[in-house]
Amino acid sequence: MTSSETSASAFSSSDTAALERQAEVEQPVTLEQIWNENHRRSCVDWIRKSGYKRVCLQFPDDYLPHSNAISVGLKELLAPEDVKVFILADTTYGSCCVDEIAAAHVDADSVIHFGNACRSRATRLPVLYLYPELPLDVNVLLDKLLSLRADSKDRQLCVYLDIGYQYLYGEQLKKQLLEALEPKELLLELFPPIEADSKTTKETTSLERICIFIGADNQRFANLSLTAPAAVQWHIYDGSSGSLSSKNPLTAQFIRRRYFHIEKCKDAQTLGLIVATLSAEGYLDVVTRLQTMAKGRGIKTQLISVGRINPAKLANFLEIDCFVLIGCPFNNMYDSKEYYKPIVSVFEAEMALNPAWHMRYPEAYVTDFKQLLPEGRSFLPFDAADIPENDVSLVSGRLRGAVNDSLQTAGDPASLALATQAKMALMTTDTGLSFEDRTWQGLDPALGQTEPAKLQQGLSGIPINYSHQ
Structure with missing residues (x-):
């Protein structure tokens, strides 16, 4: 066993994971296929027509060897306009999404997106999409x-x-x-x-x-x-x-697996809402809707943003029973066999939490979460009163149901008593649902226990050669 294997665990990646990560590579392309005369004309006309001055070029991983040549060529074509060109080489979530967050770091006023694109509507910057031109007989x-x-x-x-x-x-x-x-x-x-x-x-x-x-x-x-x-x-x-x-996309095995995950989402006591986009229009509305539906069923929710997800990142959230991935249409479905907890799409979470979907078979799978909002074609209104009070899980056999305020008898010790069968022990688990209940909460801040100190100048320079002022 190598040292890199021993240093990795279920809760962290090995030190070589970043180097060994499989890039999103498709059919190899040449420079001429992604940057020909048609591409050059489209870019120059688009930039000149709108008067953009700070343009970001976003490339997928397999286009990066050609990124410098494209950037230099575009600068030469736009030399009279004095346009600054930046290269986005690593996206926050997926190469198909426009990375408006990274573009904002250089105060860009436009983005030119190369290669695979989900075409989710960007909310902050204008975008020009350029596709390769592959040969076809x-x-x-x-x-x-x-x-x-x-x-x-x-x-x-x-x-x-x-x-x-x-x-x-x-x-x-x-x-x-x-x-x-x-x-x-x-x-x-x-x-x-x-x-x-x-x-x-x-x-x-x-x-x-x-x-x-x-x-x-x-x-x-x-x-x-x-x-x-x-x-x-x-x-x-x-x-x-x-x-x-x-090709047969909807196999019986695929359908069974997705419905199993829907049942696991219904059984969850805590849902993790993974925000895998910060640019797609309507993602905040979807978060609010999921939180409302989960609250109606007595399910807690936690909002998570960890960039590109992997099993090591999500394994740190032990209290989460099921994850809901809120992403673009091309980045919202994961085969969660490698993950410790199931991952469902927004549509599958909608089918699990919204009683209006009960006993209703969808005409088609919905990958664009905007279609589940009030103006979408697959929108069904949510009414907490329609949630059945007695519902049996098809996976665990556990009784689940709606939250009924009339059944809450706070302050009555008898209502909190648990009846156990003879020769049976009651086992409880504490997964650290709240921060205050966890046995380790980080370094002790010792608030109010230390004397105020005088501000002093710290180290300056680069890590390899610090110097005192």
């Missing part, structure tokens, strides 16, 4: 899709373009797909959609759907396949390898 694509021609005859064909292939969007591609597959209806869309398109409501159809995602089996496909209307078939066309594969 349309003829090979059409040849591969011919195998779906018979199934598409009487159905609606939905084709989604991933970020690397959105430059192909247009009437030409739509015409080629219609001629090759001859579907009854064809829907060609971008994913993630631009902000204007995401607000428009698409006309519903009674036809069965066949969905094709031109991209890769990544987080964007997982998000799309869960939130899109039900489809009889899902297919992924990988543009880098030219392969077509079928």
Whole structure:
């Protein structure tokens, strides 16, 4: 066992964890694919039109080798305007979110976001999104899709373009797909959609759907396949390898696991609300709503902000029974097998805490928490009076129910007595629910027990060479 392994525990990361962390790497890209003439023209026109003077360039981890070349090139193009350009190399939560917090440290007035983006509406700064332009042979694509021609005859064909292939969007591609597959209806869309398109409501159809995602089996496909209307078939066309594969996103195992976590959220006595975004619009409203619903069920809540989460960070919160991750649509679902306590999304917490969702099967999974607010399409009002007084947990068999003030008999010792069966011992655990109950509360401040001291000049300089003044 190495020294780095022995120094790590369930409550802390090893000293090499930062170096060994897996970066969010997708298909390798070249400089030309992420910074060509179209990108340069879009950036320069956008900056000059609005008169921005302090521009941040935000890159994902796999784009960082090209960040300096892009920054230098942009400065040269904007030399007459005297524009300062900054590089954001490490994001607070996820590379898909605009890091307005880091941009504020340099007093930036705009952000240019490269690569994968959830397109959550930024509330503080204007943002320009730039996607890579990956090569795609349309003829090979059409040849591969011919195998779906018979199934598409009487159905609606939905084709989604991933970020690397959105430059192909247009009437030409739509015409080629219609001629090759001859579907009854064809829907060609971008994913993630631009902000204007995401607000428009698409006309519903009674036809069965066949969905094709031109991209890769990544987080964007997982998000799309869960939130899109039900489809009889899902297919992924990988543009880098030219392969077509079928995919079933909603497996029985996945559904069982999510409903198990919903039951664990109902059983929780303390919920940890993890704030994994500080820029997405409406996150404070979601926090308030979750706290209100939890209070109606007698569940305590704690607000947590720890940046990018990992098992070591969350293991420090022993009193938390279940975590609710409040993040962007691409950063709100975690496979919590590696974590000590379950992690649920805002939508799953809504299903657990809001009695309006009882015995109601959702039409689609909701990853955007704004859709659960009063103006969202999946909003259901919360009424604490509808919470059943007697509800049995499907996991532990414990009786749970609403908080009834009439049952509280404070000051009556008889009401606090516990009846135990013969030959049974009562075991209690103290998880340190409140700070005052913990056996160790940090260093003793000794308030009021020390004499006031005269202010003196401390050390100055850098740690390697301190000097006294």
